[in-house]
Amino acid sequence: NAGVTQTPKFQVLKTGQSMTLQCAQDMNHEYMSWYRQDPGMGLRLIHYSVGAGITDQGEVPNGYNVSRSTTEDFPLRLLSAAPSQTSVYFCASSYMGSSGANVLTFGAGSRLTVL
């Protein structure tokens, strides 16, 4: 199994440019999410989805859009990149259980630099 696949691994953008970070999982997980990782701040949730056609905002959603047209894919769009969005982005997925104690499977990350 490939698990969670993120592309690209590295990207440099200029301020104001737009781009999409891709995330795909092959485990038939209902739940998918995007986090950003910044030094000293841990991981912060950007957006998440509990199934195809359903998305919701996390802790830091501003400047990002998501959609979930299929179970497998959960792209993250930056509409107009800003230097504050320089970060490492992680996609993660899991099964949806009733207990809430589901283990996340993470992708390898996408390092984004906005100049």
Place this chain on the structure above:
Amino acid sequence: AQSVAQPEDQVNVAEGNPLTVKCTYSVSGNPYLFWYVQYPNRGLQFLLKYITGDNLVKGSYGFEAEFNKSQTSFHLKKPSALVSDSALYFCAGTGANNLFFGTGTRLTVIP
């Protein structure tokens, strides 16, 4: 607000010595708590979780964690550290649908 805190940014330990990485939580109701590890240039990997039951949870790579309700802590431990344990460790807890993370502790095991 629900949260977890990792009071130490950096922990250094000599190879072969026991290690502890600290985590405290503020979660309403019954907490679900996790430890994840991140090796350089990799995504996070699951180590162990506490749901209910035995306060001592055993996980991958010889790690274990002790849930202490009175101290609201969930410290990660290993009896004998290896150089290969050097990594960034994150404590996490659940709230509704989502997992929230601590700020991470960088563990360095010195040969």
